[in-house]
Amino acid sequence: MKMDELPSNMSMPAASPEIFQQLGTLTRQLHDTLNMLGVLPKLKDTVDDLPDARSRLNYIAQKTEAAAEKVLNLVDDAKADQEHIARETRKLAAMIVADPVKAVASGAVMNFVNDVETVTQRVDHHLTDIMMAQDFHDLTGQVVAKVVNLANDLESQLVKLLVQAAPLEQAQKVEAALTANHATEHTLDGPVVDHEGRTDVVANQGEVDDLLASLGF
Amino acid sequence: MSTPNADMKFLVVDDFSTMRRIVRGLLKEIGYSNVEEAEDGVVALNMLKNGRYDFVVSDINMPNMNGFDLLKAIKADDKLKAIPVLMVTAEARKEDIVLAAQTGAAGYIVKPFTKATLEEKVQKIMQKVTAAA
Numbered sequence: 053m054k055m056d057e058l059p060s061n062m063s064m065p066a067a068s069p070e071i072f073q074q075l076g077t078l079t080r081q082l083h084d085t086l087n088m089l090g091v092l093p094k095l096k097d098t099v100d101d102l103p104d105a106r107s108r109l110n111y112i113a114q115k116t117e118a119a120a121e122k123v124l125n126l127v128d129d130a131k132a133d134q135e136h137i138a139r140e141t142r143k144l145a146a147m148i149v150a151d152p153v154k155a156v157a158s159g160a161v162m163n164f165v166n167d168v169e170t171v172t173q174r175v176d177h178h179l180t181d182i183m184m185a186q187d188f189h190d191l192t193g194q195v196v197a198k199v200v201n202l203a204n205d206l207e208s209q210l211v212k213l214l215v216q217a218a219p220l221e222q223a224q225k226v227e228a229a230l231t232a233n234h235a236t237e238h239t240l241d242g243p244v245v246d247h248e249g250r251t252d253v254v255a256n257q258g259e260v261d262d263l264l265a266s267l268g269f
Numbered sequence: 270m271s272t273p274n275a276d277m278k279f280l281v282v283d284d285f286s287t288m289r290r291i292v293r294g295l296l297k298e299i300g301y302s303n304v305e306e307a308e309d310g311v312v313a314l315n316m317l318k319n320g321r322y323d324f325v326v327s328d329i330n331m332p333n334m335n336g337f338d339l340l341k342a343i344k345a346d347d348k349l350k351a352i353p354v355l356m357v358t359a360e361a362r363k364e365d366i367v368l369a370a371q372t373g374a375a376g377y378i379v380k381p382f383t384k385a386t387l388e389e390k391v392q393k394i395m396q397k398v399t400a401a402a
Binding site: 180183186189191193194240241242243254255256257267269 | 283285287288290291294295298329330335359360361362363364365366367370377378379380381382383384386
């Protein structure tokens with residue numbers, strides 16, 4: 053029966069010091085048992101990682117947004133270049149139809165050729181930059197894997213907690229599955245989502261080069 | 270910058286196909302068109318043992334065999350140890366960079382990187398290889 057299901061005319065007896073003492077003892081026993089089973093410290097560690105998971109998810113949002121914006125801007129630039137060439141082509145075609153000799157003699161043909169070369173080089177750069185912008189897939193993919201690992205850890209710890217109340221046979225099955233899952237963990241960090249306050253990581257390629265140079269490489 | 274040797278054969282190792290395509294595309298723009306790909310260290314090592322490669326560009330964080338273990342395996346093999354290995358990775362911990370250098374990596378690039386960085390590192394490594402030969 054829940055507290056709010058008690059009849060309204062039934063009053064709760066005043067809590068005696070003995071009840072508080074019993075509750076305190078039970079709480080202590082529960083705490084000690086969970087600690088002894090190793091559940092609490094691990095669960096605490098996993099929960100402590102949640103802010104890190106939040107910053108990793110923010111990192112994904114920022115990376116994908118930046119990549120999308122970069123690609124759209126580059127496409128806009130490339131389209132403008134394409135339109136320029138199409139317009140100049142129509143103009144030159146009209147000049148050649150009207151007076152082919154004048155079109156060549158006035159330098160319009162050579163200007164057009166130079167224009168095409170410049171614009172195609174620029175469009176090629178845009179295409180390279182669009183290709184490079186796709187690196188967010190690799191970086192965010194690694195970050196997603198980290199967050200999924202954290203979710204798995206959290207799930208494992210919570211399942212362990214529940215297993216304590218399960219029949220012995222079921223508990224043993226779940227323990228075996230959890231042990232098997234942990235065997236596949238790896239320890240590499242993946243992309244650094246927040247460099248602030250960290251001295252154990254490099255922030256850019258220049259710092260990598262400096263570090264290697266300081267070691268004589 | 271010196272003219273790239275277009276005959277050089279590269280092996281790009283990364284578990285993300287997008288990154289493999291990006292590195293392959295950049296190498297092509299730099300002047301190296303002979304590029305093959307492997308999705309992890311195990312596949313890469315097998316390809317290296319059964320083919321002729323002049324340069325390896327490898328990620329670190331990969332399933333099955335990571336980049337460090339691949340690097341160790343290459344440097345432990347008399348037939349492969351002369352192949353320069355450039356690590357291109359998101360791992361930015363200083364201890365990882367030092368470990369890579371001590372294990373025998375020819376260079377280390379942190380992601381995200383630029384075409385200019387890749388070009389500079391490849392050229393620098395090839396200059397060292399040529400000078401040592």
